[in-house]
Amino acid sequence: MMTIKTKIILLVSLVVGLLFTGFGVFIYHQVHNANLDKIDARLVSLSQQMRDELDEQIEKKRFPDNADLKRLLSENLSKSCMRLYDSSGSIVYADSMFRSETNTLEPKTVGAKPIVQTVKLHGHHYRSLIRTVEIEDNPRWLLQIAAPLSEVEANLNQLRILLWTTIPIALLLSAFLVNLIVRRAFRPLSAMIETANRVSASTLHERLMLPKGRDEVVLLGIALNRMVERLEAAFKSQKQFIVDASHELRTPLTIVQSELEFANRSLLPDAAKQSISIALDELDHLRKLANDLLMLVKLEVAGQVVECSAVRVDELITDCVQKISRIASEKQVALHLEIAEAVEMVGDEDKLRSAFMNVLENALKYTQGGGSVSVRLTTQKGSVVIALQDNGIGISPTDLPHIFKPFYRSAASRAQNAGSGLGLSIAQRIVELHGGTITVQSDGASGSTFTIQLPMARTES
Numbered sequence: 001m002m003t004i005k006t007k008i009i010l011l012v013s014l015v016v017g018l019l020f021t022g023f024g025v026f027i028y029h030q031v032h033n034a035n036l037d038k039i040d041a042r043l044v045s046l047s048q049q050m051r052d053e054l055d056e057q058i059e060k061k062r063f064p065d066n067a068d069l070k071r072l073l074s075e076n077l078s079k080s081c082m083r084l085y086d087s088s089g090s091i092v093y094a095d096s097m098f099r100s101e102t103n104t105l106e107p108k109t110v111g112a113k114p115i116v117q118t119v120k121l122h123g124h125h126y127r128s129l130i131r132t133v134e135i136e137d138n139p140r141w142l143l144q145i146a147a148p149l150s151e152v153e154a155n156l157n158q159l160r161i162l163l164w165t166t167i168p169i170a171l172l173l174s175a176f177l178v179n180l181i182v183r184r185a186f187r188p189l190s191a192m193i194e195t196a197n198r199v200s201a202s203t204l205h206e207r208l209m210l211p212k213g214r215d216e217v218v219l220l221g222i223a224l225n226r227m228v229e230r231l232e233a234a235f236k237s238q239k240q241f242i243v244d245a246s247h248e249l250r251t252p253l254t255i256v257q258s259e260l261e262f263a264n265r266s267l268l269p270d271a272a273k274q275s276i277s278i279a280l281d282e283l284d285h286l287r288k289l290a291n292d293l294l295m296l297v298k299l300e301v302a303g304q305v306v307e308c309s310a311v312r313v314d315e316l317i318t319d320c321v322q323k324i325s326r327i328a329s330e331k332q333v334a335l336h337l338e339i340a341e342a343v344e345m346v347g348d349e350d351k352l353r354s355a356f357m358n359v360l361e362n363a364l365k366y367t368q369g370g371g372s373v374s375v376r377l378t379t380q381k382g383s384v385v386i387a388l389q390d391n392g393i394g395i396s397p398t399d400l401p402h403i404f405k406p407f408y409r410s411a412a413s414r415a416q417n418a419g420s421g422l423g424l425s426i427a428q429r430i431v432e433l434h435g436g437t438i439t440v441q442s443d444g445a446s447g448s449t450f451t452i453q454l455p456m457a458r459t460e461s
């Protein structure tokens, strides 16, 4: 893909190239014509002198005096030559240069005005002037004087070389300068692209750095910053709405739950009690959903971990495993805990507990009786690695890329009616806020392994 920068440089180079070439051609022609005009003027003046000389020779009865004619020629125009035709067209006098030239001139074709043209003599270019002269009362004699163009051609050659070397140099120089200018003008744009690429839902507080001034680039930057500002405000109000809604839901849900529990304890027919139990289960599910939603939105809003303290990860994991051990034994799922060493890290203990519990509860939830869940804590290059492995139902390859998305639940999970689909999203967000990662491996049939990696600080225990 051709960038705007490259396009501008190419376009300017093309325009500059055309301008310079046009200018060069114009200069060349001007110099060429000026040189010819100069020679022509000298030829005209020499022909005048020559006519006067011929007049004088005729008057003094020494016509044609070849030596005098030669002297006059060489004194006025070096290396020039001449020839003289009588009215019948026969050559009366010719220089050595002209002598072997065969072409004869037709006196009738030459009018009152001299004919000046470029001719070739012995393979070289000459500027030639032909005019009529009056000799012994006959006005139709012809005088031809020719001057070599070798000097003019040498000068023009030099000019041509000069132009052909300066045009590419000027072209390169202009491309270099345009490149400098364009790069300077586009520098803020490159920085803006970089920031714009960085801005995502979680980094909407970032703004484009703008240079001083009010050119189009700065105005574009200002417009983009305003757009991100509006987006941020919309995002915040949307999240605040979810926070408020889930918060508002919690109180009535708690009241309904306690009322139902109270009713369930009273003397009601068994059928009514069964209905109340089902309603209580659903209510529990609804309360968990509201709590998870509230937590996830709060985590989304948080740019970083707020409550930071030293956390003993080994103790926290042991605690979590103990918490689920009763349900595990009820479900007849074996629990194994393996801790390689005591590990401390800086973080938010409650949030880390939620993250571990979510993954651990899932392992238990999706493992049938007779299965096992094992938790291993190890350290690796400045990180604490917690691997939670189960031999439960596993995660199919179609579900695997989606399980960390909010509200995503596999068909198996929906069939069990277990969970809200927010547990893993919450766990992932918490781990990421601590600068860690959470990954999953599953062959889709014989269990899954979740690996949480967190940056750590080691204790001296």
Ligand code: ADP
Binding pocket: 358, 362, 363, 364, 366, 390, 392, 393, 394, 395, 399, 403, 404, 408, 409, 410, 411, 413, 414, 418, 419, 420, 421, 422, 423, 424, 425, 447, 448
């Ligand atoms: P849920 O409340 O449905 O468990 P989660 O966000 O915790 O929601 O998990 C998302 C989905 O990932 C689950 O619906 C389930 O399909 C799958 N999943 C998570 N953990 C496991 C596991 N240990 N074994 C099999 N499937 C799992």
